[in-house]
Amino acid sequence: MKGWLLALVQTGLLAFGxxxxxxxxxxxxxxxxxxxxxxxxxxxxxxxxxFGKEAVVAETASPIFRVAPYVVFSVTALACSVVPMVAIGxxxxxxxxxxxxxxxxxxxxxxxxxxxxDVGTPFGGMGSSREMTIASxxxxxxxxxxxTLAMTVRSTNLASMIGYLIEQPFQLYPSFVFAxxxxxxxxxxxxxxxPVDNPATHLELTMVHxxxxxxxxxxxxALMEWGAMLKLMIYSVLLCNLFLPWGVAVDFAPLSLxxxxxxxxxKLLLLGTALxxxxxxLAxxxxxxxxxYLGLAxxxxxxxxxxxxxxxxx
Amino acid sequence: xxxxxxxxxxQFVLTxxxxxxxxxxxxxxxxxxxxxxxxFAWQGALLFIATCLMxxxxxxxxxxxxxxxTLALKVFFIPWQLRRLVVRLDIRRxxxxxxxxxxxxxxxxxxxxxxYYVVQPIRELSFLATRNTIAISLAVILxxxxxxxxxxxxxxxxxxxxxxxxxxxxxxVVATYGMPMVVELGVAFDVLVAAILFGIxxxxxxxxxxxxxxxxxxxLHEVDR
Numbered sequence: 138m139k140g141w142l143l144a145l146v147q148t149g150l151l152a153f154g155x156x157x158x159x160x161x162x163x164x165x166x167x168x169x170x171x172x173x174x175x176x177x178x179x180x181x182x183x184x185x186x187x188f189g190k191e192a193v194v195a196e197t198a199s200p201i202f203r204v205a206p207y208v209v210f211s212v213t214a215l216a217c218s219v220v221p222m223v224a225i226g227x228x229x230x231x232x233x234x235x236x237x238x239x240x241x242x243x244x245x246x247x248x249x250x251x252x253x254x255d256v257g258t259p260f261g262g263m264g265s266s267r268e269m270t271i272a273s274x275x276x277x278x279x280x281x282x283x284x285t286l287a288m289t290v291r292s293t294n295l296a297s298m299i300g301y302l303i304e305q306p307f308q309l310y311p312s313f314v315f316a317x318x319x320x321x322x323x324x325x326x327x328x329x330x331x332p333v334d335n336p337a338t339h340l341e342l343t344m345v346h347x348x349x350x351x352x353x354x355x356x357x358x359a360l361m362e363w364g365a366m367l368k369l370m371i372y373s374v375l376l377c378n379l380f381l382p383w384g385v386a387v388d389f390a391p392l393s394l395x396x397x398x399x400x401x402x403x404k405l406l407l408l409g410t411a412l413x414x415x416x417x418x419l420a421x422x423x424x425x426x427x428x429x430y431l432g433l434a435x436x437x438x439x440x441x442x443x444x445x446x447x448x449x450x451x
Numbered sequence: 452x453x454x455x456x457x458x459x460x461x462q463f464v465l466t467x468x469x470x471x472x473x474x475x476x477x478x479x480x481x482x483x484x485x486x487x488x489x490x491f492a493w494q495g496a497l498l499f500i501a502t503c504l505m506x507x508x509x510x511x512x513x514x515x516x517x518x519x520x521t522l523a524l525k526v527f528f529i530p531w532q533l534r535r536l537v538v539r540l541d542i543r544r545x546x547x548x549x550x551x552x553x554x555x556x557x558x559x560x561x562x563x564x565x566x567y568y569v570v571q572p573i574r575e576l577s578f579l580a581t582r583n584t585i586a587i588s589l590a591v592i593l594x595x596x597x598x599x600x601x602x603x604x605x606x607x608x609x610x611x612x613x614x615x616x617x618x619x620x621x622x623x624v625v626a627t628y629g630m631p632m633v634v635e636l637g638v639a640f641d642v643l644v645a646a647i648l649f650g651i652x653x654x655x656x657x658x659x660x661x662x663x664x665x666x667x668x669x670x671l672h673e674v675d676r
Contacts, residue, residue: 308462309459309463311468314469432552432553433480436559443560443563444465447586447587
């Protein structure tokens with residue numbers, strides 16, 4: 138019972154922390170560009186404002202257009218519940234493993250792309266086709282990276298992966314170095330951050346995610362935006378907890394939960410800062426160079442798997 | 452012996468081996484000549500760190516001599532020399548498109564697997580904890596060869612050749628704690644002479660066929676153009 142309650146609290150923490158992470162990245166980025174920038178809690182205000190507004194729907198829209206925001210948000214929220222953030226060993230962790238998590242993301246993306254094409258504006262279709270191009274290249278790399286980890290820890294369940302890594306004394310796994318590099322590249326592509334997509338622009342030449350949700354307004358837009366922030370949050374938590382698992386609570390004692398919460402907050406703030414620094418330093422790539430970029434991610438994950446087989450076994 | 456039983460220093464050597472393999476892949480994909488030279492220098496630097504670590508963990512201090520020779524030659528002298536040549540030949544801004552880059556990369560991956568299977572019986576001969584890296588060094592050698600095959604520009608091919616030598620050196624260090632000093636000095640001297648000879652060769656090539664693209668060598672001309 139206590140476990141279920143904790144799982145609920147953790148999912149809530151992920152969902153309500155996501156706008157703060159997005160705002161934090163934006164704030165640091167503004168600071169680095171010597172601008173004052175909106176405060177990190179600005180996304181909460183934006184979401185509240187959008188929820189209060191009327192949702193205007195195009196005349197040509199089919200029911201898919203209305204359903205898609207709810208599907209996208211609920212699937213992403215469901216994905217939140219299986220990601221171990223503060224503690225492992227929660228009952229929800231046993232339901233789904235990392236392959237299901239990738240499946241959840243694929244389902245959300247499917248509806249996002251459908252909704253983009255639904256109204257029939259050229260931007261929506263363009264964004265959908267770009268999104269699917271990127272996704273079809275990013276997904277194999279992500280799965281390969283995850284399998285590299287799974288081969289070392291002998292499980293695809295996220296909680297038992299992290300549990301195994303915490304129990305072991307510190308080891309320097311060559312394959313983890315590669316998997317981490319590959320998964321960072323994939324995470325940047327999948328969450329639509331700067332070298333691949335720019336979340337802060339409405340420039341038709343470059344936009345991917347923005348193009349798909351261009352027709353949305355009001356609460357629909359809020360759900361879509363929140364879903365995107367959740368995705369960034371999930372990827373960040375995954376990267377933090379898989380490669381730096383220290384601090385994650387292994388039991389439900391209040392003290393260890395508190396340490397877990399502090400550790401993940403610190404890790405997320407640091408990762409957000411790193412992301413902001415990277416986004417300030419890098420320029421947006423041309424769309425035609427994205428396959429090359431994701432090819433590098435794939436090669437990194439492949440090298441991770443090969444170095445596991447060659448260097449770590451026997 | 453599995454990774455978890457090794458001391459941390461040897462795990463670090465294994466990680467460095469994996470990173471050296473990664474720089475080989477970067478060399479394979481890199482299209483700008485100056486970045487190619489820099490990547491080659493980074494590979495040398497990783498080699499230097501790995502050799503130093505091996506020297507510390509095994510207590511064989513003659514490895515330090517090889518390590519510092521690597522540092523002086525492969526991290527500083529040869530990249531500097533190549534860079535100077537590139538500046539003098541005025542090909543700094545030239546971009547070489549690797550023909551079908553992703554296919555070449557997959558070929559590189561296949562070579563890694565191939566070298567793993569080839570090395571399996573050989574690996575039994577060594578008793579060092581780091582003997583697993585023999586496969587990596589063979590892969591570095593083969594990828595250097597692949598680079599020579601797939602590139603057209605002479606400078607890139609020379610760098611492929613040098614990275615093959617890096618693979619050989621790495622194999623010697625991790626599998627047998629280094630070659631005899633005489634051999635090592637001879638090889639290092641050879642590489643040094645090669646680096647200087649290649650410079651002359653570049654200029655000859657350019658004055659002969661007007662380009663560093665060795666594909667032009669395939670065409671026969673009766674008369675001078």
